[in-house]
């Protein structure tokens with residue numbers, strides 16, 4: 002497997018660990034322990050904003066366009082992009098709620114649960130469908146270009 006795809010799969014594993022942790026914190030919120038859970042939920046919001054967003058941008062700029070060139074911009078590529086945007090919106094809503102002086106626990110549960118559901122499904126689709134498909138349709142040269150672009154995106158915040 003090429004280095005770029007390896008990184009993307011690794012990122013998914015990290016994200017699944019973060020989601021398990023978020024689920025535990027939401028259970029605390031359900032038991033009325035929002036104050037105790039707040040720091041870890043805030044750290045999760047930060048993880049989405051930084052690490053996972055870098056992963057999304059690498060996919061959107063370095064992988065999806067070369068896939069779209071072969072299979073078309075609709076279908077799986079479009080669905081993945083829509084889900085990234087849905088997750089970004091949920092992250093912003095979660096963060097905005099955490100920044101409020103009086104936090105609504107129900108909203109934290111709503112945004113958090115939605116992120117868990119959407120992101121787990123999203124990762125499963127990429128791991129089981131999109132990534133195996135990309136290995137079949139992209140050439141060694143495509144991967145070389147994608148790897149270089151993904152590295153540049155990681156190095157240069159202006160590319161975000």
Ligand SMILES: [Fe+2]
Pocket residue numbers: 009013056060124127
């Ligand atoms: Fe991904």
